[in-house]
Amino acid sequence: MYLKNGTILLKEPPSILSFASVVGKKEGEGPLSSYFDIVEYDTKFGEKTWEKAESKMQQIASQTALDKANLKKKDIDIMFAGDLLNQCIGSGYSARELNIPFYGLYGACSTMAESLSLASIFVSFNIVNRALALTSSHFCSAERQFRQPLEYGGQRTPTAQWTATGSGAIIVEKNCGAPYVKAVTIGKITDLGIKDISNMGAAMAPSAYNTLKSFFEDTNSKPNDYDLILTGDLGVVGSDLLIQLLLKDNIDISAVHNDCGKMLYNLKEQQVNAGGSGCGCGASVLCSLILKQIKDGILKNVLFLGTGALMSTTSTQQGESIPAIAHLVHISNDNVHIERR
Amino acid sequence: MYLKNGTILLKEPPSILSFASVVGKKEGEGPLSSYFDIVEYDTKFGEKTWEKAESKMQQIASQTALDKANLKKKDIDIMFAGDLLNQCIGSGYSARELNIPFYGLYGACSTMAESLSLASIFVSFNIVNRALALTSSHFCSAERQFRQPLEYGGQRTPTAQWTATGSGAIIVEKNCGAPYVKAVTIGKITDLGIKDISNMGAAMAPSAYNTLKSFFEDTNSKPNDYDLILTGDLGVVGSDLLIQLLLKDNIDISAVHNDCGKMLYNLKEQQVNAGGSGCGCGASVLCSLILKQIKDGILKNVLFLGTGALMSTTSTQQGESIPAIAHLVHISNDNVHIERR
Numbered sequence: 311m312y313l314k315n316g317t318i319l320l321k322e323p324p325s326i327l328s329f330a331s332v333v334g335k336k337e338g339e340g341p342l343s344s345y346f347d348i349v350e351y352d353t354k355f356g357e358k359t360w361e362k363a364e365s366k367m368q369q370i371a372s373q374t375a376l377d378k379a380n381l382k383k384k385d386i387d388i389m390f391a392g393d394l395l396n397q398c399i400g401s402g403y404s405a406r407e408l409n410i411p412f413y414g415l416y417g418a419c420s421t422m423a424e425s426l427s428l429a430s431i432f433v434s435f436n437i438v439n440r441a442l443a444l445t446s447s448h449f450c451s452a453e454r455q456f457r458q459p460l461e462y463g464g465q466r467t468p469t470a471q472w473t474a475t476g477s478g479a480i481i482v483e484k485n486c487g488a489p490y491v492k493a494v495t496i497g498k499i500t501d502l503g504i505k506d507i508s509n510m511g512a513a514m515a516p517s518a519y520n521t522l523k524s525f526f527e528d529t530n531s532k533p534n535d536y537d538l539i540l541t542g543d544l545g546v547v548g549s550d551l552l553i554q555l556l557l558k559d560n561i562d563i564s565a566v567h568n569d570c571g572k573m574l575y576n577l578k579e580q581q582v583n584a585g586g587s588g589c590g591c592g593a594s595v596l597c598s599l600i601l602k603q604i605k606d607g608i609l610k611n612v613l614f615l616g617t618g619a620l621m622s623t624t625s626t627q628q629g630e631s632i633p634a635i636a637h638l639v640h641i642s643n644d645n646v647h648i649e650r651r
Numbered sequence: 652m653y654l655k656n657g658t659i660l661l662k663e664p665p666s667i668l669s670f671a672s673v674v675g676k677k678e679g680e681g682p683l684s685s686y687f688d689i690v691e692y693d694t695k696f697g698e699k700t701w702e703k704a705e706s707k708m709q710q711i712a713s714q715t716a717l718d719k720a721n722l723k724k725k726d727i728d729i730m731f732a733g734d735l736l737n738q739c740i741g742s743g744y745s746a747r748e749l750n751i752p753f754y755g756l757y758g759a760c761s762t763m764a765e766s767l768s769l770a771s772i773f774v775s776f777n778i779v780n781r782a783l784a785l786t787s788s789h790f791c792s793a794e795r796q797f798r799q800p801l802e803y804g805g806q807r808t809p810t811a812q813w814t815a816t817g818s819g820a821i822i823v824e825k826n827c828g829a830p831y832v833k834a835v836t837i838g839k840i841t842d843l844g845i846k847d848i849s850n851m852g853a854a855m856a857p858s859a860y861n862t863l864k865s866f867f868e869d870t871n872s873k874p875n876d877y878d879l880i881l882t883g884d885l886g887v888v889g890s891d892l893l894i895q896l897l898l899k900d901n902i903d904i905s906a907v908h909n910d911c912g913k914m915l916y917n918l919k920e921q922q923v924n925a926g927g928s929g930c931g932c933g934a935s936v937l938c939s940l941i942l943k944q945i946k947d948g949i950l951k952n953v954l955f956l957g958t959g960a961l962m963s964t965t966s967t968q969q970g971e972s973i974p975a976i977a978h979l980v981h982i983s984n985d986n987v988h989i990e991r992r
Contacts, residue, residue, distance in 0.1 A: 312728055312778065312779045312780065316728075316729075316752035318778060318779075358969070359969050361965055361966065361969065362969065362971075387653055387657075388657075388837055392755075392757060394738075395963065395965070396737040396738070396963040396964070396965060397735075397737070397757065397759065397961060397962065397963035397966075398757040398961070399961070399962070399963045399965065399966045399971075401757075402840065402961035402962075402974045403966070403971065403974060405839075405840045405974070405976075406840040406842050406974045409839055409840070410839065411657035411837035411838065411839055412837070412838065412839060412840060412976065413756070413758070413765060413768075413769065413837060413978075414733075414756060414757040414758050414765070414961070414976075415754070415755060415756055415757060416733060416738065416739040416742075416755040416756060416757040417754070417755050418738065424754055424755070427754075428754065431773075431778060432772075435776045435777075435778055436776075437653065437659060437772060437776055438653045438659075439653065455965075496729055496752035496753070496754060497752065497753065498746075498750055498751065498752055498753060499743065499746045499747040499750070499753060501747050620738060620739070620740070620743035620755070621738065621740070621743075622736065622737040622738035622740045623737070624702055624736070624737060624740065624796075625702065625738075625740045625744070628699070628700050628702065628703065630703075630740075630744065633743045633744060633746070633747045635746075635753065635755075637754075
């Protein structure tokens with residue numbers, strides 16, 4: 311059922327059958343360490359380049375999710391994947407190895423939410439039986455593509471975020487128990503004119519605000535109906551802005567809000583400034599602690615908002631501001647829709 | 652209905668309500684000139700850079716498709732769009748202006764088929780009422796991103812293709828008459844080890860072969876069941892390879908095959924070597940002559956195969972081969988499914 315602000319209610323909520331996370335050394339030293347399936351201490355994952363390492367990470371995450379469900383690659387009908395690299399090569403080359411029918415996505419750091427949304431829609435509406443959602447980011451490949459050569463060792467501003475080395479994979483199927491995906495809200499591009507590429511949180515917060523407002527209006531629900539409203543990677547700066555923006559509309563999410571960028575690292579000790587970012591940040595946090603807690607019933611209802619900043623180095627050099635988007639996924643421990651109207 | 656090789660039969664075939672094409676000067680001087688909605692002689696489309704021009708082209712194509720259907724932007728429930736530029740900025744910035752719920756895609760030159768597939772699936776399965784599929788490419792933005800500065804004036808090999816300056820937009824809705832989208836086949840990555848980025852046709856032909864074979868097997872149909880099998884942009888070299896590959900399996904498409912890359916230009920006079928390429932090539936050919944002829948009943952059944960090469964300059968520099976993908980869309984003048992089993 312399509313609602314007017316971009317929300318699609320999944321009347322037959324599909325299950326998250328299996329999920330897996332793979333992260334690098336720094337992420338493995340953070341507070342969520344024990345929840346990841348695999349922590350790899352070689353930044354190149356046995357490959358010759360960081361870009362190939364990123365693709366390898368996606369393959370390991372997918373294979374781990376398949377193994378946990380006792381499935382083979384051929385059991386997956388479709389995969390949705392994307393990443394931050396130019397021409398999404400992290401995903402293109404992993405899809406080559408996986409050999410699964412593949413729709414490539416580009417949603418920057420919103421990709422875990424975008425891919426999970428599409429996988430859930432395809433399964434819920436019986437378009438396919440089983441779908442894979444997949445994404446990744448790698449600190450080293452992102453840093454040299456978007457910022458500076460790593461060897462340069464440039465200083466980072468206090469508002470800058472740290473691109474996570476991580477990948478998350480989710481397999482969606484019907485009738486496999488909790489967690490369930492009950493609804494998604496498709497984001498619109500929001501751009502309030504922020505041009506500082508060292509302040510992604512500020513650029514993305516308004517998009518999270520818009521999508522969250524759309525979801526609340528469409529479903530006639532409120533923050534306290536959820537145990538957790540989890541943004542993808544707004545970091546410290548963006549999270550504060552999101553809370554302030556919503557307070558102006560008398561919506562207070564402060565009691566239930568957290569952000570993957572704030573959760574992935576010990577912010578001060580690990581020197582990540584405003585927190586984590588990158589497709590792999592939201593993906594690895596969701597595909598470890600969060601989905602486990604929903605599955606176990608510790609969390610009952612979670613809104614996961616993947617937030618993405620869709621600029622490129624070229625658009626920035628041409629003076630353009632940062633267009634941001636946020637896609638929402640409502641993940642629940644039960645599959646019962648509450649009628650609120 | 653999902654079939655085993657990646658084909659999704661759309662039991663309730665949605666209609667292509669409206670379509671529009673916008674191209675540049677060179678394309679406007681080609682054989683399809685009179686079929687395009689808009690031919691723009693300013694390569695920058697009134698903008699300051701070619702990247703902004705590409706985004707503008709998408710906006711013009713979308714607005715033209717909306718105008719032809721007497722619709723407003725707010726009447727569209729969802730848009731699927733992507734392009735060749737790093738971080739798909741052509742689409743990101745056009746989605747900002749369109750202000751429609753947006754799932755970003757990356758499928759390189761297969762994007763018209765990928766976006767039309769997703770739009771058709773979403774409408775056919777009643778997920779949304781009305782969806783927009785959109786893509787573009789621009790010779791100048793692609794050339795300097797993937798090859799050399801335009802000012803360099805490098806020579807082109809005989810197998811090289813010419814990235815089209817063009818955009819296509821399609822609006823999909825139910826019960827609006829022909830053309831209808833009856834089925835889609837989701838491609839898998841195919842990579843036979845081609846590394847020559849001046850020979851995209853050779854890299855992409857095997858992916859078109861695989862997807863076409865999958866479709867024929869899934870639907871139990873054969874080449875002569877279709878008036879036209881139209882590949883996205885294999886060009887002269889790739890088209891020949893596709894025909895040869897299929898002949899080895901005793902499948903002869905030569906009587907019904909054509910290629911957008913061969914149709915868009917007068918190959919010799921316009922000096923485009925092996926033909927056109929780019930997301931805008933397949934998009935502008937489909938969204939002009941082809942959809943018009945299907946609508947008018949001149950063509951009854953067309954298989955449109957968008958073919959994409961998903962490498963980046965980084966993956967090429969790292970010695971990787973070119974991963975290619977082909978997505979298929981079966982477009983018809985009627986909405987009756989023939990039972991062939």
